[in-house]
Amino acid sequence: MSDQVEQYRSLLEDVPCNLCGADDYDVVYPPQYDDAQPDEIMVTFRSSGDEILVDQLVRCRGCGLQYLTPRLKSDLILTGYSQGTDENFIxxxxxxxxxxxxxxxxxxxxxxxxxxxxxxxxxxxxxxxxxxxxxxxxxxxxxxxxxxxxxxxxxxxxxxxxxxxxxxxxxxxxxxxxxxxxxxxxxxxxxxxxxxxxxxxxxxxxxxxxxxxxxxxxxxxxxxxxxxxxxxxxxxxxxxxxxxxxxxxxxxxxxxxxxxSLELGYILFRMAPYISWLSKLGTKIVTALRIQHMQIPYWMxxxxxxxxxxxxx
Ligand SMILES: [Zn+2]
The missing domain is CATH 3.40.50.150 (Vaccinia Virus protein VP39)
Incomplete structure (x- = not known):
């Protein structure tokens, strides 16, 4: 286990199901701790935070609620949210x-x-x-x-x-x-x-x-x-x-x-972690056409x- 992964895991805690209290689940997506950035927790918890999920997603066997466990300790989550600035979101x-x-x-x-x-x-x-x-x-x-x-x-x-x-x-x-x-x-x-x-x-x-x-x-x-x-x-x-x-x-x-609805330019910016080539190409095109501020309704x-x-x- 790399230092980075070890450092990240030390920030996590197991939590039971918030809906029914059970602690019995099936794993929906296993964790991807190799992609975790333990030094960047504050950046992750901006309102525009869009770091791809690295924690384990589970489904409660009792009630079906899907949630992350283990996950960052609650006090770290609140500290993360309280700090930093977010001009991009605004x-x-x-x-x-x-x-x-x-x-x-x-x-x-x-x-x-x-x-x-x-x-x-x-x-x-x-x-x-x-x-x-x-x-x-x-x-x-x-x-x-x-x-x-x-x-x-x-x-x-x-x-x-x-x-x-x-x-x-x-x-x-x-x-x-x-x-x-x-x-x-x-x-x-x-x-x-x-x-x-x-x-x-x-x-x-x-x-x-x-x-x-x-x-x-x-x-x-x-x-x-x-x-x-x-x-x-x-x-x-x-x-x-x-x-x-x-x-x-x-x-x-x-x-x-x-x-x-969000601006076209912002949607492309947020798309970058998923489909980076399309985000780059799209950004070039909409900038050239000067339509980056166009409001686009979206449903996901x-x-x-x-x-x-x-x-x-
Ligand atoms: Zn449950």
Missing amino acids: SQNPGRERTFAKSLHLIERLVPKKGRILDIGTAGGAFLGVAKRRGWEVAGSEPNRWMAEWGSDHYGIEIQPGTIFDMDLPDAHFNVVTLWDVLEHTPDPKVVLKECRRVLKPDGLLIVNYPDINSLIARLMGRKWVFLISVHLYFFTIETIREMLQQTGFRVQRSKMHWQ GQTLVLARPFTEE
């Missing part, structure tokens, strides 16, 4: 604002009276910025300190550096709670959802967007699926997300494909779940 905020405006349109059909929205892991605050402009009262948290500050300044809102647990929120306070591409990054998603349930009003709405590993595109791409990256600790399917929501006090009202298995709280009778 550069795509105009596209995100467009996507979020559509999402808010959907939310406002289901929650007609504009009240309070909480966005957990809000990154640069694009969603909250749009919501505020549309008349919502907004609150959010973001573990990355640089990003939290950038979003607060840019949108004139208050973003709490840290996680939802750093916020000290009252019970039944929010009309809407959102987790945009966040739940699969959290070391303990069940605890996060329980906290969402606590702070959401009984007639409130929870929104979870996640990449579905059982979507057609994920199955077709297999090991090359774009969301199979190091920072995703959990890989939900509609069945496992529904079960986790059920166990934390939510009932799924609806689920749908969630189209997001992103799934939007709308859920409502329920009370056990």
